[in-house]
Ligand SMILES: Nc1nc(=O)c2c([nH]1)NC[C@@H]1CN(c3ccc(C(=O)N[C@@H](CCC(=O)O)C(=O)O)cc3)CN21
């Protein structure tokens with residue numbers, strides 16, 4: 001809320017500033033070309049045209065739960081992307097087409113270098129979520145509840161979810177699990193916390209499941225997925241992630257539910273899609289699951305930039321003395337050297 005009041009006020013201030021500078025432009029150009037009708041003034045882009053988040057404002061109102069249900073009713077695909085810090089949050093907010101920013105517990109692997117998500121703590125999640133909140137504008141902000149933060153009891157789950165709301169300022173939480181966590185989902189929803197469910201492949205259970213495997217490939221497993229999905233919807237989840245299931249099952253579960261499904265490796269017929277930011281930008285050089293598409297190859301661009309910088313330092317072509325460093329008044333420099341000489345130093 002605060003963020004939005006502040007950015008609203010900022011927009012008004014920007015508009016006023018633009019109007020003032022527009023008036024100046026008109027006066028100048030009429031004087032120069034007396035008989036020529038002044039062109040429509042175009043305010044020069046300046047640092048004042050970026051908002052408090054250091055990037056141009058994106059024309060999109062805050063995404064709410066009701067935005068998502070109307071998108072679902074109109075069958076407009078929902079886009080969700082993960083973010084882990086301030087710059088990645090800004091990246092997610094840079095297009096009006098992002099609907100949800102998720103602080104995924106993939107944070108453990110792609111940012112903290114841990115071997116799996118199970119080691120991530122709630123404190124680490126809160127620390128990163130606070131940074132993501134600062135860089136998020138219109139997308140609905142959802143944070144994963146780390147492994148262990150919601151399994152002990154519904155009460156503990158509620159206390160921990162409240163920490164994410166109050167300390168990290170996220171708007172909703174996501175929990176992995178099926179019908180067994182429905183009472184916990186209900187408890188959170190009853191307290192006023194929007195909950196996103198996560199069914200199918202549940203990476204937090206990779207140890208007990210002996211790896212990351214496609215789910216719902218047997219009659220029993222596919223039926224369990226539908227049972228879980230319905231139980232979580234009934235418990236009040238506003239949406240569910242569906243991970244790594246056959247595309248037919250992704251479509252079927254979407255048709256059975258009223259709430260939107262956000263697929264990852266669940267085929268093209270879910271209500272929306274989610275990918276890990278580092279996977280889609282091509283900055284993650286670890287394991288690439290079958291469902292990952294690289295929409296950019298930033299790793300090569302990034303590493304080439306790092307190499308060029310280091311090379312330029314080595315060969316002393318950086319920094320350029322004229323354009324990339326500062327000057328001092330020669331008379332001041334002269335006096336400085338004289339003073340130094342008096343003290344027995346200098347050149
Ligand atoms: N970078 C990254 N991207 C992710 O999507 C992701 C993470 N990290 N970390 C947390 C979880 C782990 N996830 C994973 C991890 C591995 C597979 C995987 O290797 N799946 C196999 C399925 C093989 C099969 O059963 O047929 C694959 O080959 O796609 C899937 C999802 C999704 N999440």
Ligand SMILES: CC(C)C(=O)C(=O)O
Pocket residue numbers: 082103104105106107144241264274275276
């Ligand atoms: C991949 C998404 C759905 C996730 O849960 C994560 O980033 O941890």
